[in-house]
Amino acid sequence: MRNDVPQLWESAESFRRLVQVDTSLDGIAAAFDLENDDAQYRVFTEEEGIACVVVYFTGLYQLGVWVRPNLRGLRRSRAWVGQAILELNVRPIFSVVKNHNDASLALFSSLGFRKLHQLPSKGADVVLTFDRL
Structure with missing residues (x-):
């Protein structure tokens, strides 16, 4: 298992600078712990700018995803997240998703993630795991 991250990936410091410059990325600060x-x-970028961000927390083996709001529901994030998983070449990978976030649950399921655990509270998070090589 490899725990180094490919060169296509931004460091936390570099990404924080990017978020400060691009005001359209305000939602990312709420979605990710930018101080980690x-x-x-x-x-992942497209003509209009940043389309998708995949975050990988190396110490936790955890993956998170943010997609620009106007691109959500278009079924394009599967390719971006799948590419990120291939680049990481790390197993297992975990993701924590809100139980009511059907789009994220469907995305991770389509990529081969499976439910590992659900936290026992209303609206609880679901812990997913991906361990295929």
């Missing part, structure tokens, strides 16, 4: 220096960010 163990995080690495894979940024």
Whole structure:
């Protein structure tokens, strides 16, 4: 198992600078812990700018995803997240998703993640795992 992150990935420090410059990325600060220096960010861009960000927390083996709001529901994030998983070449990978976030649950399921645990509270998070090589 490899725990180093490919060069296509931004360091936490570099990504924080990017978020400060691009005001359209305000939602990312709420979605990710930008102060975690163990995080690495894979940024996917399109003509209009950043389309998708995949964050990988190296110490936790945890993956998170943010998609620009106007691109959500278009079924394009599967390719971006799948590419990030291939680049990481790390197993297992975990993701924590809100139980009511059907789009994220469907995305991770389509990529081969499976439910590992659900926290026992209303609206609880679901812990997913991906362990295929």
